[in-house]
Amino acid sequence: MALLLFLIICLVLMLGYPVALTLGGVAFLFALFASFFGAFDMGLFGLLPNRIFGILNNQILMAVPLFVFMGVVLEKSRIAEQLLTTMGALLGRFRGGLIFSVFFVGVLLAASTGIVGATVVTMGLMSLPTLLKRGYSPELSAGAICATGTLGQIIPPSIALVLLGDVLSNAYQQAQLKMGIFNPKSVSVGDLFAGALIPGLMLVSLYMFYTLFRLWRSPADFGSAITQDYEPASLARVISALLPPLLLIFLVLGSILAGIATPTEAASVGAAGALLIALLKRQMSMLALKEVMQSTVKITSMVFLILIGASVFSLVFRGLGGEELIHNLFANMPGGVVGAMLLVMTVIFVLGFILDFIEITFVVVPLVAPILLAMGLDPVWLGIMIALNLQTSFLTPPFGFALFYLRGVSGDSVSSGQIYRGVIPFVILQLLMLILLGIWPALATWLPSVLYG
Amino acid sequence: MGKLIGFFEGITEALGRLVGWFTLGMVLMTLAVVVLRYAFATGATALQETALYLHGAVFTLAAGFTLKRDAHVRVDVFYRQCSERTRHWIDFVGTLVFLFPLSLAIGLYSFDYVMNAWRIQESSAEAGGLPWVYLQKSLLLGLCVSLILQGLCELYRHGKALFGREAC
Amino acid sequence: GCNDDKQAAEATPIDSAKQIEWKLATSWPKNFPGLGTAPEHFAVMVDEMSAGRLKIKVYGAGELMPALEVFDAVSQGSVQMAHSASYYWKGKAPAAQFFTSIPFGLNAQEMNGWLTYGGGQELWEEVYAPFGILPLPGGNSGVQMGGWFNKEINTIDDLKGLKMRLPGLGGEVLKRLEGVPVTLPGRELYTAMQTGAIDATEWVGPYNDLAFGLHKVAKYYYYPGWHEPGTTLEFMINKAAFEKLPKDLQAIVKIAAKATNQDMLDEYTARNVGALDALVNEHGVVLKQFPEEVMAQLRSVSAEVISEQSSQDPMMKKVNEAYREYEAGVRKYHLISEDAYTRLRE
Ligand code: NA
Ligand code: NA
Numbered sequence: 001m002a003l004l005l006f007l008i009i010c011l012v013l014m015l016g017y018p019v020a021l022t023l024g025g026v027a028f029l030f031a032l033f034a035s036f037f038g039a040f041d042m043g044l045f046g047l048l049p050n051r052i053f054g055i056l057n058n059q060i061l062m063a064v065p066l067f068v069f070m071g072v073v074l075e076k077s078r079i080a081e082q083l084l085t086t087m088g089a090l091l092g093r094f095r096g097g098l099i100f101s102v103f104f105v106g107v108l109l110a111a112s113t114g115i116v117g118a119t120v121v122t123m124g125l126m127s128l129p130t131l132l133k134r135g136y137s138p139e140l141s142a143g144a145i146c147a148t149g150t151l152g153q154i155i156p157p158s159i160a161l162v163l164l165g166d167v168l169s170n171a172y173q174q175a176q177l178k179m180g181i182f183n184p185k186s187v188s189v190g191d192l193f194a195g196a197l198i199p200g201l202m203l204v205s206l207y208m209f210y211t212l213f214r215l216w217r218s219p220a221d222f223g224s225a226i227t228q229d230y231e232p233a234s235l236a237r238v239i240s241a242l243l244p245p246l247l248l249i250f251l252v253l254g255s256i257l258a259g260i261a262t263p264t265e266a267a268s269v270g271a272a273g274a275l276l277i278a279l280l281k282r283q284m285s286m287l288a289l290k291e292v293m294q295s296t297v298k299i300t301s302m303v304f305l306i307l308i309g310a311s312v313f314s315l316v317f318r319g320l321g322g323e324e325l326i327h328n329l330f331a332n333m334p335g336g337v338v339g340a341m342l343l344v345m346t347v348i349f350v351l352g353f354i355l356d357f358i359e360i361t362f363v364v365v366p367l368v369a370p371i372l373l374a375m376g377l378d379p380v381w382l383g384i385m386i387a388l389n390l391q392t393s394f395l396t397p398p399f400g401f402a403l404f405y406l407r408g409v410s411g412d413s414v415s416s417g418q419i420y421r422g423v424i425p426f427v428i429l430q431l432l433m434l435i436l437l438g439i440w441p442a443l444a445t446w447l448p449s450v451l452y453g
Numbered sequence: 454m455g456k457l458i459g460f461f462e463g464i465t466e467a468l469g470r471l472v473g474w475f476t477l478g479m480v481l482m483t484l485a486v487v488v489l490r491y492a493f494a495t496g497a498t499a500l501q502e503t504a505l506y507l508h509g510a511v512f513t514l515a516a517g518f519t520l521k522r523d524a525h526v527r528v529d530v531f532y533r534q535c536s537e538r539t540r541h542w543i544d545f546v547g548t549l550v551f552l553f554p555l556s557l558a559i560g561l562y563s564f565d566y567v568m569n570a571w572r573i574q575e576s577s578a579e580a581g582g583l584p585w586v587y588l589q590k591s592l593l594l595g596l597c598v599s600l601i602l603q604g605l606c607e608l609y610r611h612g613k614a615l616f617g618r619e620a621c
Numbered sequence: 622g623c624n625d626d627k628q629a630a631e632a633t634p635i636d637s638a639k640q641i642e643w644k645l646a647t648s649w650p651k652n653f654p655g656l657g658t659a660p661e662h663f664a665v666m667v668d669e670m671s672a673g674r675l676k677i678k679v680y681g682a683g684e685l686m687p688a689l690e691v692f693d694a695v696s697q698g699s700v701q702m703a704h705s706a707s708y709y710w711k712g713k714a715p716a717a718q719f720f721t722s723i724p725f726g727l728n729a730q731e732m733n734g735w736l737t738y739g740g741g742q743e744l745w746e747e748v749y750a751p752f753g754i755l756p757l758p759g760g761n762s763g764v765q766m767g768g769w770f771n772k773e774i775n776t777i778d779d780l781k782g783l784k785m786r787l788p789g790l791g792g793e794v795l796k797r798l799e800g801v802p803v804t805l806p807g808r809e810l811y812t813a814m815q816t817g818a819i820d821a822t823e824w825v826g827p828y829n830d831l832a833f834g835l836h837k838v839a840k841y842y843y844y845p846g847w848h849e850p851g852t853t854l855e856f857m858i859n860k861a862a863f864e865k866l867p868k869d870l871q872a873i874v875k876i877a878a879k880a881t882n883q884d885m886l887d888e889y890t891a892r893n894v895g896a897l898d899a900l901v902n903e904h905g906v907v908l909k910q911f912p913e914e915v916m917a918q919l920r921s922v923s924a925e926v927i928s929e930q931s932s933q934d935p936m937m938k939k940v941n942e943a944y945r946e947y948e949a950g951v952r953k954y955h956l957i958s959e960d961a962y963t964r965l966r967e
Pocket of ligand 1: 110111151152153154155156157158159
């Protein structure tokens with residue numbers, strides 16, 4: 001039944017009715033239908049208010065509208081465009097400078113939040129219009145933005161890793177207690193942060209190499225020659241275009257690292273700072289401010305309605321025995337660590353199409369992690385593998401949260417199809433990274449062992 | 454009929470504009486929390502909670518507004534290529550079978566939850582927190598109403614396009 | 622196909638006609654040692670004692686709902702049971718704070734005495750009655766630790782401007798002493814400590830703190846946990862669901878809860894020892910006692926805060942008076958029994 005629901009949702013989503021309402025609506029109807037045959041207990045819907053209120057009252061998720069606000073201000077005031085094009089010009093007269101600027105800014109932004117919705121949306125707002133305007137192919141632009149946006153999950157500090165660290169730490173203890181170890185070794189959020197750093201940076205390097213390769217093979221994707229013809233900019237202009245927004249981004253990241261603000265609060269530092277810069281540069285009017293607020297409202301509402309829809313879906317999925325389904329799958333796990341790990345990764349990948357990070361972290365990981373850890377796997381490595389895997393899943397067409405979010409802010413400039421085609425190379429790069437990490441766990445485990453002993 | 458729909462759309466628009474200011478409020482309040490704590494060593498739980506209330510209000514009360522602006526994302530691989538009439542059909546049926554049941558379910562299942570919070574005048578559990586948790590919880594009903602109001606408008610609009618005069 | 626799977630998973634009981642299934646939601650992460658494993662053990666006990674007639678499925682925080690939604694869910698009957706701590710419900714019923722732990726209040730042994738033989742249980746039931754919830758003590762962590770600090774606390778002035786994650790009454794006390802109680806989700810604690818966004822945080826005790834890894838981001842480990850000297854956890858049971866149970870199953874639930882209440886204290890008592898040893902000797906944590914001058918200040922402000930809050934809510938006033946009456950007696954006696962022995966056996 002649970003499987004059937006999953007398939008039906010995938011089909012109905014293709015019709016093109018809004019994703020959030022489809023997820024929630026189909027799930028509810030399906031539950032109603034199943035309840036007639038005694039296959040679903042409608043009493044479970046009593047939990048709906050608790051779950052939705054949980055989303056409403058989640059302070060960590062408040063980072064989303066704050067980041068979106070910052071992104072919209074930087075877009076509408078054209079600060080983002082000036083930043084990216086000036087940086088692109090500085091990177092030399094060769095084609096593709098702009099896209100490397102996007103990577104650079106994207107990595108900094110990705111570091112400051114770990115919520116996929118926040119980074120993809122912010123990056124999309126800031127860089128998509130500029131890239132398209134300069135003649136970059138929509139596919140390449142969309143792919144680069146989605147891929148950089150999902151990096152937020154793995155480049156610390158990341159809320160996704162925080163949640164995962166919490167769950168893994170308990171699973172690790174559980175596994176050791178079952179083996180009779182009562183002063184267990186611990187795995188903390190700090191270990192995961194350290195473990196994620198090398199794989200995260202390697203991933204960025206892979207993106208860059210791929211982009212260079214593509215630049216060499218099909219330069220036409222990187223804008224026409226005419227638009228590349230920058231005027232030699234004066235030093236003053238360069239400074240005025242680069243300095244304020246770069247300072248802003250460093251301020252956001254710096255306020256977290258210096259302990260002035262939590263990641264959620266840092267987003268407000270960014271938003272207020274962006275507004276200040278725009279006002280000082282006289283690139284923000286009352287009318288523009290109203291537009292900023294309206295856009296922030298629409299994008300925030302879009303992101304959160306998806307979370308609510310996904311929450312309804314996962315409630316029904318569970319009520320139909322989805323958890324038992326997964327449980328049974330793992331109970332008959334193929335022999336050996338490799339087989340078990342492969343199975344777990346595949347299931348998480350598929351679930352990542354529709355279930356959000358929180359849901360997977362709380363539902364699937366506690367189920368499988370104690371088993372895998374008892375088999376002797378390293379908790380840091382397991383955590384990074386899961387995070388990378390989910391990141392890939394969120395990027396994989398036709399359903400992935402990163403894709404939904406970018407499509408949500410791209411207006412009519414880019415179609416879903418173009419986004420799909422654009423991300424595929426990046427999905428392959430991520431899979432490659434997963435395989436590399438699978439073969440060499442030290443990529444994740446080395447740094448924490450050096451830092452924390 | 455048209456008048457009523459116009460009235461509903463007016464409410465949707467007004468809500469959208471109102472919560473727009475909330476986003477600015479959230480930014481400034483959260484910033485103030487940071488400044489108060491870092492520069493003045495003062496906690497500001499009440500301010501922190503106000504920002505959180507506003508945050509909840511933004512996406513619940515403006516769910517309909519977002520729908521009106523067609524900003525709820527779609528998987529538009531197929532949708533984009535089909536005829537205008539087919540699109541009207543998808544939206545008409547979708548509103549009828551997905552939006553309404555889902556919104557009603559949210560409203561009905563949340564009703565007691567919200568009423569209980571009102572009955573006990575639920576307040577924050579934090580030291581120095583706000584005493585209006587029941588208002589925050591009421592946003593669940595706000596989500597339902599906001600979606601249904603705009604849902605009716607969507608149904609009317611797509612119905613009119615599909616069935617011409619019969620709908621009026 | 623999937624339907625068969627579900628049936629196969631349920632095909633164990635002897636008499637399936639009489640089998641009752643309950644959901645129990647907790648406020649703890651799944652597998653959380655102590656707090657989280659206690660309700661799991663409870664469910665196994667009930668299953669065995671009832672020969673499979675009452676099956677209780679335990680859900681961790683975030684699985685069915687967020688951690689602090691469990692009260693409402695039990696009250697509305699969306700789940701039949703929960704495992705949590707009553708001081709979380711201060712915003713719904715201020716008196717609820719007394720049934721977990723209050724600053725400078727009763728220790729574990731004294732709490733159990735009050736609840737079972739000192740009239741505490743009856744008051745607790747009265748506080749929860751309007752919500753249709755039956756409360757039962759569901760474990761105790763013993764005296765908790767004072768918390769993890771990156772600043773030394775030598776005088777009361779060291780609390781001024783101290784940014785500490787300290788919820789509830791303890792937070793209110795810190796605020797009166799010009800400290801900054803910070804409201805942070807547990808998950809953000811580690812990063813906040815690491816970056817210095819907060820200077821200090823409380824958690825539970827060595828057994829849980831070691832696993833959380835706070836020793837990697839804090840220098841000093843202070844004792845004692847004045848703000849939570851004998852934290853009682855709770856089972857909440859939906860009253861209507863409980864009354865529908867046959868008498869023998871009701872008794873089984875109560876006895877299993879009672880056993881769980883004792884078992885958790887036993888577990889913490891035994892496990893804290895090795896964990897503290899590992900923290901100090903393997904991880905080089907600096908163990909420190911709060912200076913007596915600081916404790917004295919904290920104590921007097923705590924009394925002030927509690928009596929002030931109690932004067933604002935009739936039910937809380939009633940509970941406070943009963944609590945204080947019992948406390949005065951038990952303190953007097955423990956001075957010449959437990960305390961005297963602990964002091965003199967060295
Ligand atoms: Na990040
Ligand atoms: Na504690």
